[in-house]
Amino acid sequence: MAKYAFRDEQRKEIIYSNEAVKEDRNTAFYCPNADCNAQLYICAIDGSKAAYFRATKPQHPHIPNCLYGTRSIEFDENQFDESRFDYDKAMESLFGLTDTAIASNKSGEHSIGEPQKHPPRTIRQMYSMCKSLPVKSKYGNKEIGEMLLDDRSEYRYPKGCFGNRIIEATVKKRFYDSEKKQIYLTAPVTSKKYSFVLDFSDNDTYKFIRNEIFNNSDKIIIVGGKWKPTDKYNYFISSVNGRKQVAIIKCFGSLT
Known part of the structure; x- marks a missing residue:
């Protein structure tokens, strides 16, 4: 699963999934992995916000162990708060807090109402x-x-x-x-x-x-x-x- 792909085999022109939903669903794009020749097609779940690229044609699959052909690196941006993301602070947290402290740190949760979005932190x-x-x-x-x-x-x-x-x-x-x-x-x-x-x-x-x-x-x-x-x-x-x-x-x- 990929949130971006390339229009050309030379990987010069990037296209994002939220842009590709406007394209013909039969248009083929190319995997972000330069070593993988998979041809990707735009797919969508519940509208364009959840759009993604997928190799749907068996004649043009991902190579073995291509991460963009698996769920190993899925990232749903709608579940996180980008505006609160501070990379260096997130990294320092990895270095400094104990495993127990990380597990018990539920700052994004509230006792009343829906959980608040938090930035990527693990x-x-x-x-x-x-x-x-x-x-x-x-x-x-x-x-x-x-x-x-x-x-x-x-x-x-x-x-x-x-x-x-x-x-x-x-x-x-x-x-x-x-x-x-x-x-x-x-x-x-x-x-x-x-x-x-x-x-x-x-x-x-x-x-x-x-x-x-x-x-x-x-x-x-x-x-x-x-x-x-x-x-x-x-x-x-x-x-x-x-x-x-x-x-x-x-x-x-x-x-x-």
């Missing part, structure tokens, strides 16, 4: 939001490419990844060191240009995330970090203070 919510939009688009006055390092935004990071960033990564061949309590990833997914070190101070958190990654070593790993360069070329390191900084993205719920 690592999954922010990642899905970023994947649902082109890298040059903005959400909460912040460009997508400034928030997420992935295959699409790699061109923005010619000298490395610094500061508060979410990375879309995969595991390295030797991906952990239990003596140092470190996990090693590489990103972006296709080029594997940069190496990332996840540095843990808490042994229980390290073991939990290490085991989760070990059991899903073929999946995409997303990490919210405050990245700094190391003494190794193209290596960057961030402290991981809790489980909420890391998530595993599994391709499930095929829409092809």
Whole structure:
């Protein structure tokens, strides 16, 4: 499922789902994933507000594990308050609050009336939001490419990844060191240009995330970090203070 696509196979002209509802339903568009040749068609649920692109023709499906062909990265903008989104504050919350505090923080709920919309705040919510939009688009006055390092935004990071960033990564061949309590990833997914070190101070958190990654070593790993360069070329390191900084993205719920 995708909220945007391209009019041309060269991926030069973007079209959003709320624009495409005015088009002929038989018009084919192209998947946001440059490695995927799926042809997408506009679909709608309950009117144009819930419009999205989908590969409905079996002769032009998504490639295996294309995230835009699954429900793994669904993001319904109508459920969130973009005007209240502050990316740096959201990232600092990932770094600073305990898992228990996050779970009990229900500031968007009220005892009377309907729940109030809140901005994206979990690592999954922010990642899905970023994947649902082109890298040059903005959400909460912040460009997508400034928030997420992935295959699409790699061109923005010619000298490395610094500061508060979410990375879309995969595991390295030797991906952990239990003596140092470190996990090693590489990103972006296709080029594997940069190496990332996840540095843990808490042994229980390290073991939990290490085991989760070990059991899903073929999946995409997303990490919210405050990245700094190391003494190794193209290596960057961030402290991981809790489980909420890391998530595993599994391709499930095929829409092809």
